[in-house]
Amino acid sequence: MMLKVCNLDLRYQQIQAVKGVSFEVSKAEIVTLLGANGAGKSSILRAISGLIRPFGGEIFFEGINITRLPCHEIVKLGIVHVPEGRGIFANLKVIENLEMGSFLRRDKKAVRQDIERVFTLFPILRQRQNQYGATLSGGEQQMLAIARALVAGGKLILLDEPSLGLAPRVVESIFQIIARINREGLSILLVEQNAHQALEIAHRGYILETGSIVLADTASNLAKNQSIRKAYLGE
Amino acid sequence: MKPSDLVLPGILLVSAGLYVWYYGWLVLAQQMINGLQRGSMYALIALGYTLVYGIIRLINFAHGDVFMMGVYFACFAGNFLLSRGVGFAFWIAMIVAMIGCLLINVLIEAVAYRPLRDRPRLTMLITAIGVSLFLENFLSLDPHQLPFPFNHLVFGPQFRPFPTLIKERVYPLAAGLTISNIKIIDLATALMLMVVLEYIVKRTKMGKAMRAVSYDMDVARLMGIHVDRIITFTFALGGALAGCAGILYGLTYGVLQSPCLGMWPGIVAFVAAVVGGIGNIPGAMLGGFLMGIVETLAISVNSNLGYGVTFLILILVLLVRPKGLLGSPYMEKI
Ligand SMILES: Nc1ncnc2c1ncn2[C@@H]1O[C@H](COP(=O)(O)OP(=O)(O)O)[C@@H](O)[C@H]1O
Ligand SMILES: [Mg+2]
Numbered sequence: 001m002m003l004k005v006c007n008l009d010l011r012y013q014q015i016q017a018v019k020g021v022s023f024e025v026s027k028a029e030i031v032t033l034l035g036a037n038g039a040g041k042s043s044i045l046r047a048i049s050g051l052i053r054p055f056g057g058e059i060f061f062e063g064i065n066i067t068r069l070p071c072h073e074i075v076k077l078g079i080v081h082v083p084e085g086r087g088i089f090a091n092l093k094v095i096e097n098l099e100m101g102s103f104l105r106r107d108k109k110a111v112r113q114d115i116e117r118v119f120t121l122f123p124i125l126r127q128r129q130n131q132y133g134a135t136l137s138g139g140e141q142q143m144l145a146i147a148r149a150l151v152a153g154g155k156l157i158l159l160d161e162p163s164l165g166l167a168p169r170v171v172e173s174i175f176q177i178i179a180r181i182n183r184e185g186l187s188i189l190l191v192e193q194n195a196h197q198a199l200e201i202a203h204r205g206y207i208l209e210t211g212s213i214v215l216a217d218t219a220s221n222l223a224k225n226q227s228i229r230k231a232y233l234g235e
Numbered sequence: 236m237k238p239s240d241l242v243l244p245g246i247l248l249v250s251a252g253l254y255v256w257y258y259g260w261l262v263l264a265q266q267m268i269n270g271l272q273r274g275s276m277y278a279l280i281a282l283g284y285t286l287v288y289g290i291i292r293l294i295n296f297a298h299g300d301v302f303m304m305g306v307y308f309a310c311f312a313g314n315f316l317l318s319r320g321v322g323f324a325f326w327i328a329m330i331v332a333m334i335g336c337l338l339i340n341v342l343i344e345a346v347a348y349r350p351l352r353d354r355p356r357l358t359m360l361i362t363a364i365g366v367s368l369f370l371e372n373f374l375s376l377d378p379h380q381l382p383f384p385f386n387h388l389v390f391g392p393q394f395r396p397f398p399t400l401i402k403e404r405v406y407p408l409a410a411g412l413t414i415s416n417i418k419i420i421d422l423a424t425a426l427m428l429m430v431v432l433e434y435i436v437k438r439t440k441m442g443k444a445m446r447a448v449s450y451d452m453d454v455a456r457l458m459g460i461h462v463d464r465i466i467t468f469t470f471a472l473g474g475a476l477a478g479c480a481g482i483l484y485g486l487t488y489g490v491l492q493s494p495c496l497g498m499w500p501g502i503v504a505f506v507a508a509v510v511g512g513i514g515n516i517p518g519a520m521l522g523g524f525l526m527g528i529v530e531t532l533a534i535s536v537n538s539n540l541g542y543g544v545t546f547l548i549l550i551l552v553l554l555v556r557p558k559g560l561l562g563s564p565y566m567e568k569i
Binding site: 049067076091100152 | 302443446449450451453455456460461564
């Protein structure tokens, strides 16, 4: 088991955002966490990557208890979090954003190879490498965010609503790339409101409602489930 | 370009015109040279305000007192080195002052600001004022009531002469204008440090991480950037620059007036950082030189005019162009 979240409780002051959430992600798997706005999806990702401290529960990554580790140590273990809204540094160039993605890596040669690899994956970023992050379109920013996560050299990528605010065609190509990097061996925890696209590429999924998991199944079963179709696929 | 953007340049130009009409071009030119000298110190201090603001959105009101500590470090190191007849005393004392202020600034951040990082912004601001008052009053303690060794050297509000680390020589320029070796050292040192700073911020990994933290601290954390270390690094840079300003101040004015000597330069440098656009590094440099020149010109008219003009410029900038001449990257109110 790569990532194991047990009985997670998250609170903001008095407000309970997530309660008793447990789920798992195995190696080379795409797991999707679906839920409406405010269900607690981003909070769960923020707890995994160490940005917020859980009120209760435990998180294990490759057998290591990471519940109370600081962010930079969690990144070092191989968890890379692409935040909601992409989190591009607008005041840094595209290439500098990628350098920040590989901040903790000492193997300079391998980093250069990885940057070369993401430039082949996203040719537009090569053209824009000396432009500031602020000048990129939404789609390009999402590509940069994913590219930046790839050069971190992690094992598990947490993606928070990569389809947010993007045109359907762009979403399509982003999801194809997510599926592709997964086939190359990376595990992915994909948080989405766009259930349709997410269930297409995911292996398994969890449905989150107001801070609790109400359903867990394979992606194909979830896609067939009548109540899911009603709630998330607009049928 | 809005019409209000013309207010400040307009006022400055009209004042310069009146100055020339009354005193003539030569006096203006000479005072500008003197102003650049004063401005180099203000610019170095202003950089510390702007760097720290950029990273944790704090106006570090203790920064003028860190600069004051720089004058102390330079004074003691200089006296010691001169009494031993060590060569290159000025440059060694400069390094001592820079390292001393670097450590003080890092210590202030770790002790006073870090524990308050998650509190409302005002808490840290008031703490900064507290740190400032503490440093001034701690060094002003009555030496006779203190048991420490050397206490008569360090403590007390009295005036101290600053060692003559470099003998002043005045060189004539064209048309009766003069420049001195100390003016050249002040300006050259400041400019050199600015180039170094620009290189660190633009090209090095630490500098890029500083910019990343300044843009979005949480996302920087997600990159694996150890944010506390970057903040420490930023305070270290600001402290070292203030330390350098400290020795230049001692060299230029030849005195260490009192533990409160950092108050006014600190205020002017803060105004300079705001005038340039707080958080904007070239802005702080420009603002520093501009405030140095403006204050020197004002003082040459009447020795009490410097204070008023400085605050007048602050008020004008906040009224007509709150984001500063070169623009602040931050939208929030200061
Ligand atoms: N920083 C915060 N302070 C207080 N409440 C928050 C904060 N962030 C999120 N919440 C609350 O926690 C709940 C879950 O939010 P979030 O994790 O962002 O949901 P999602 O990502 O599924 O839209 C919401 O009710 C939200 O209002
Ligand atoms: Mg969210």
